[in-house]
Amino acid sequence: MSEILVYIQIVDGGAGDVSLQALACARSLADSTGGSVTALALGYDIGASVADLVELGADRLLVAEDDRLSHYLTGPYKRVVRSVLDANRFDVVLFPATTEGNDLAPLLAAELGCGCVVGCDAVHVKEGKTLFRRTEFDRKVHTDYEVTVGPAIATLRDGIADIPALGERRGEAQSIAVDLGPADTRAQVVNRDVVPKTVNLKASRVIVAAGAGVGGPDGFALVKDLAEALDAQMGATRAVVDAGWLPADHQIGQTGVTVRPDLYIACGISGAVQHWVGMSDSKTIVAINTDKNAPMMKRAHYRIEADLKTVIPKMIKALSA
Amino acid sequence: MSVHAVVIAREMWDTRDLVGPVLDANGAVKPGAVSTRFEPQDLNALESALRIKEMVGGKVTALSFNAIGDVDVLKECLYRGADEAIRIGANPIDLDTAAAATLAAAAIRRLGDVNLVLVGWTAAEGESSVLGSCLAGLLGMEQISFVDRIVEAGDEFVIGRRAIEMGEEDIRVDLPALLSLGVALIEDDPRAPRPAKAMLKLKHKKTEIPVWSPADLGVPDPASNATTVVAAMESVPERVIESTAVDPEDESGLKAMLERVLKGE
Numbered sequence: 001m002s003e004i005l006v007y008i009q010i011v012d013g014g015a016g017d018v019s020l021q022a023l024a025c026a027r028s029l030a031d032s033t034g035g036s037v038t039a040l041a042l043g044y045d046i047g048a049s050v051a052d053l054v055e056l057g058a059d060r061l062l063v064a065e066d067d068r069l070s071h072y073l074t075g076p077y078k079r080v081v082r083s084v085l086d087a088n089r090f091d092v093v094l095f096p097a098t099t100e101g102n103d104l105a106p107l108l109a110a111e112l113g114c115g116c117v118v119g120c121d122a123v124h125v126k127e128g129k130t131l132f133r134r135t136e137f138d139r140k141v142h143t144d145y146e147v148t149v150g151p152a153i154a155t156l157r158d159g160i161a162d163i164p165a166l167g168e169r170r171g172e173a174q175s176i177a178v179d180l181g182p183a184d185t186r187a188q189v190v191n192r193d194v195v196p197k198t199v200n201l202k203a204s205r206v207i208v209a210a211g212a213g214v215g216g217p218d219g220f221a222l223v224k225d226l227a228e229a230l231d232a233q234m235g236a237t238r239a240v241v242d243a244g245w246l247p248a249d250h251q252i253g254q255t256g257v258t259v260r261p262d263l264y265i266a267c268g269i270s271g272a273v274q275h276w277v278g279m280s281d282s283k284t285i286v287a288i289n290t291d292k293n294a295p296m297m298k299r300a301h302y303r304i305e306a307d308l309k310t311v312i313p314k315m316i317k318a319l320s321a
Numbered sequence: 322m323s324v325h326a327v328v329i330a331r332e333m334w335d336t337r338d339l340v341g342p343v344l345d346a347n348g349a350v351k352p353g354a355v356s357t358r359f360e361p362q363d364l365n366a367l368e369s370a371l372r373i374k375e376m377v378g379g380k381v382t383a384l385s386f387n388a389i390g391d392v393d394v395l396k397e398c399l400y401r402g403a404d405e406a407i408r409i410g411a412n413p414i415d416l417d418t419a420a421a422a423t424l425a426a427a428a429i430r431r432l433g434d435v436n437l438v439l440v441g442w443t444a445a446e447g448e449s450s451v452l453g454s455c456l457a458g459l460l461g462m463e464q465i466s467f468v469d470r471i472v473e474a475g476d477e478f479v480i481g482r483r484a485i486e487m488g489e490e491d492i493r494v495d496l497p498a499l500l501s502l503g504v505a506l507i508e509d510d511p512r513a514p515r516p517a518k519a520m521l522k523l524k525h526k527k528t529e530i531p532v533w534s535p536a537d538l539g540v541p542d543p544a545s546n547a548t549t550v551v552a553a554m555e556s557v558p559e560r561v562i563e564s565t566a567v568d569p570e571d572e573s574g575l576k577a578m579l580e581r582v583l584k585g586e
Contacts, residue, residue: 011486073492074464099485103466106418106451110458115419115548118443118451131552137343137355138336142555149419149548187463187494190480194488206583230583238484248487255467255484263582273336274504284582301562302578306569314569318576 002035002130005090005151006058007081009072009100010041012197014049017163018096020056024161025123026094027057032125035091038062042080044070047175054171056164061171066178068185071192072100075184078107084176085112090151092130094123097155099255105155115147118155138273139280158258159281195247201233206263207282209235209252210245211275213268213289214308220245222312223267229319235259237275253278267308271296288312323476324379324496326370327429328403329440329452330394331385331413333360348554357390359397362441365469365502368514370439371402373474380404382435384428386413386421399525400517407432410534411543419548422455427538429460435497437479442467442501453501462499465492469503470510 004026008019015023026037039058041050044067053061064080081104085093093108095101097119109116121142122133131144132154147153201207208227214220220240227234236246238255252259253275264282269275271287271294279285280299287300288308297303304311335358345351370381383398383406395406409424416424429435438460440453457464468481472491480493481500535543567578 074466099467099483102451103454103464106454107458107464109548110419110422110455113419113548115417116451116455117549126552129552135557136336137334137350140343140557142553142557144552144554145549146552147549187465187492189490190493191491192488193490194485197487255486262585283585286578286582298564299562300564302565302567302582304567304569304575311569311575314572314575315579318572318579321576 002030002033002091003089004030004035004037004092004094005084005088006037006039007093007095007101007104008039008041008050008053009096009098010043010046010049013046015041015053015056016096016098017202018098018101018156018158018160020163021158021161022094022096022156023053023057024164025156026092027164028161029092029123029125029130030059036060038088038090040064040081040084042069042077051173052166054173055166055169057167057169059169059171061173062176063173064176064178066180068180069178071189073185073187073189074103074107075187076180078104078111079180079184080176080178081108082111083179085151093151093153095153095155097157101155105153109153112151112153114149114151114153115145116153117145117147120154120156121160123154123156123160159260195249197249198247199233199249201235201250201252201257201259204233204259205261206230206232206265207235207252207259207261207279208232208265208267209237209269209279210240210267211237211269212239212243213270213291214240215268217245219268219308222309225316226265226267226312229316230265232263232265235264235279237269266296266300267312269296270294271299324373324377324437324474325382325432325434326373326379326437326439327382327384327432327435328363328367328370328398329385329425329438329456330363330367330383330398331360331441331452332357332389332392332394342556344554344556350554357392359392359394360441361504362443362502363394364441364514365504366439366441366500367398367401367403369468369471369500369502370437371515372471373437373479374402376471376474377476382407382432384409384425386411386416386424389414395530396525396528397517399528400521401515402518402521406528406530408530408532409538410532416543417547417549418452418455420543420546422452422459423546424535424538424540424543425452426456426459427540428533429456431533431538437496438462438499440499440501442503451501453499457499460497460499462497463494464499464501465494466501467503468500
């Protein structure tokens with residue numbers, strides 16, 4: 001029997017997608033082992049936005065609200081989650097494998113002296129043991145880890161489970177006290193530059209993405225023209241977002257979103273693992289690059305070794321013909 | 322207070338462009354199937370520590386484990402500007418993250434005056450957890466994770482910039498603190514990481530790197546601190562992609578390719 005805690009990350013005022021997937025994974029695990037699921041959400045003025053977590057799979061919902069929790073910061077968040085772990089017995093604690101989850105989970109594990117596996121693609125039970133699966137060695141090897149000192153803490157990657165429809169489940173919701181001391185708030189955010197979400201790349205069937213290889217505004221404008229000609233959404237690597245050509249919600253990869261479109265056209269993208277993990281499940285990949293040895297060119301279904309400034313106008317012409 | 326920074330420098334599997342199966346018939350990593358390299362995130366940690374030293378003075382100590390391949394990361398640290406290097410006499414392949422962190426924390430405590438620790442956030446592949454967070458927990462240090470670059474540093478504080486899901490943020494921590502770093506600095510800044518210097522290679526040609534055994538560190542059986550075990554490893558069925566080269570000069574070929582991919586073929 002597994003008592004499971006799921007940490008719910010608040011994104012844009014509501015429960016984040018990867019957290020909801022982790023909740024679905026926990027529900028499935030609890031149903032197969034006869035345990036229960038507790039969801040834990042931290043933030044400020046979030047009560048209404050997380051009220052449906054019970055219907056989405058939790059047996060119990062814990063909510064910690066305080067204005068000092070309005071933005072994520074390691075110290076205060078760690079203190080609150082730690083207090084919940086100290087006051088309850090959990091066998092498994094699941095976090096989303098996001099910046100926030102990957103920051104908190106191993107730190108808590110170190111403090112508690114228990115085991116932690118980050119970036120898991122699957123959780124399964126074998127011969128009574130809960131195993132956490134990571135994909136390693138350039139995504140060539142599946143490694144199953146068993147945590148030998150519990151509670152087992154893990155972070156789960158985007159795509160681990162489907163988010164269920166709202167159900168009829170009933171459960172208990174309760175507020176928990178937030179008790180923070182000066183030691184918990186020693187670190188300070190001195191600058192935060194975050195943009196509101198304007199695009200849903202996950203729902204896009206066709207994505208045209210730009211990387212540093214577009215070279216500058218002229219190259220980027222061409223990629224944008226191709227996206228418009230295909231009625232596609234635009235994606236980007238982090239270098240393009242850092243250059244200010246697209247807002248952060250277009251970023252695909254480790255610190256962006258994970259997408260699985262029918263068609264992904266990678267323009268000037270080398271294919272570093274930080275980007276690849278966010279789009280490797282695309283059904284068809286087309287790569288345009290001057291470097292035939294770029295990893296993306298080796299992994300694409302169609303590879304066009306060319307300067308995008310010469311080939312994209314031809315592609316747009318072909319589409320309009 | 323001056324800064325004494327410790328950089329954890331790891332020799333890790335080089336998982337780029339692996340060709341052929343990685344595992345043998347028993348599910349173990351095949352000898353010779355994977356080479357090693359200086360973990361890129363740890364290179365960023367070294368570069369960041371050296372930049373902090375240039376800003377505020379102080380000292381940089383590199384810390385590593387026994388070699389697993391042909392890359393001597395500690396000599397590399399000395400050649401790039403680290404002041405001293407210490408090897409922990411344990412094989413990292415035999416240790417999970419918790420066990421490795423226990424040894425590294427003991428070594429940092431033994432150094433005595435360390436007020437800043439820098440380490441790559443995680444090895445790119447092939448590691449089950451994150452050493453930096455484990456170390457921060459064991460040492461009781463404030464941490465900033467996923468740091469890409471140092472914005473500002475003083476004798477008693479550091480401001481690190483990190484990417485978050487919808488943007489970036491700058492976080493200030495007072496020392497002592499631990500920073501775990503990503504790879505953006507060395508990918509974006511052509512001056513980073515700094516190369517080895519010929520003068521330093523000459524200077525350290527005969528430098529003997531001290532080895533501290535687990536017993537020296539008061540951790541005679543480091544594997545006993547493990548909190549995870551590998552239950553199984555298996556090869557992922559290879560995703561066979563029939564990659565087709567498209568001639569960029571052939572407009573009809575481009576058109577045909579676009580028609581195929583838009584139909585989902």
